Amino acid sequence: MMKTLIVGASGTTGKHLVEQFLAARKEVKIIVRPTAKIPEFWHQNELVQIIHGNISEMKVDEMNEIISDCDSFASCLGHNLTFKGIFGKPRKLVADAVQLICDAISKNNPEQAVKFVLMNTVGNQNRDINEPISTAQKIVIALIRLLVPPQADNEKAADFLRIKVDQKDSNIEWVAVRPDALINEKSVTDYSLHPSPIRSAIFNPGETSRINVAHFMAQLILDDDLWNEWKGQMPVIYNE
Incomplete structure (x- = not known):
């Protein structure tokens, strides 16, 4: 059975995503920092293969070997909400990881x-389609992009899939999931999916629970019909 590689598995959403796959009896391979805190029972679970390492320090050949038995990939990578996490290095953690994995996939052919x-984030526009936003929101997003490095990182990560991989790559199909303001919930609840935001991410944000994001991401990989509905797009997810 082929596996799903999950990066960012030690984060709050990433942990939920691993749990979604384990509930579905799907094997996962995770890359986590040596210092990352993960549930103890993952170490004993035959469905979980744990690789300790810093993805920002990995090379294509190493990643190519890691993904040799994977047929699906999910990134929940993000920057820690600390001063060092937001303003320290690596500035392009997410974008560089996406490129590294995609380069390894292409090499694996x-x-x-x-x-x-x-x-991804609802604060990032899908520039493949016309997503009108107000001038005020454009100004605020531009300021965030300038002052808060993770915004630019998220945009570059999605742009790599949208522009470099595009819709024509024979090796990779992709979906970039855009939640709004993230909240914590203990269980999956009803949520809605939209091709574009239906409210202002800055001036009228909605809420999206991390476990709902994880549920949708897992279902995209597990359900081919859902995948075919959203592949090559950047769906926005809101809690109902």
Whole structure:
């Protein structure tokens, strides 16, 4: 059975995503920092293969070996909400990881296209389609992009999939999931999916629970019909 590689698995959403796959009896391979805190029972679970390392220090050949038995990929990578996490290095943690994995996939040249699901943000526009936003919001987003490095990192990560991988890559199909303001909930609840935001991410934000994001990301990989509905797009997810 092929596996799903999950990066960012030690984060709050990433942990939920691993749990979604384990509930579905799907094997996962996770890359976590040596100092990352993960549930103890993962170490004993035959469905979880744990690789300790810093993805920002990995090379293509190393990643190529890691992904040799994977047919799907999910990134919940993000920057820690600390001063060092927001303003320190690596500034392009998410974008560089996406490129590294995609380069390794291309080098591996899989027989069938693999699935890549990226957790992104509703603060990032899908520039493949016309997503009108107010001048005021454009100004605020521009300031955030200038002053808060993770915003630019998220944009570059999605742009790599949108522009470099595009819709024509024979090796990789992708979806970039855009939640609004993230909150914590203990269980999956009803949520809605939209091709574009239906409210202002800055002036009228909605809420999205991390476990709902994880549920949708897992279902994209597990459900081919859902995948075919959203591949090559940047769906926005809101709690109902």
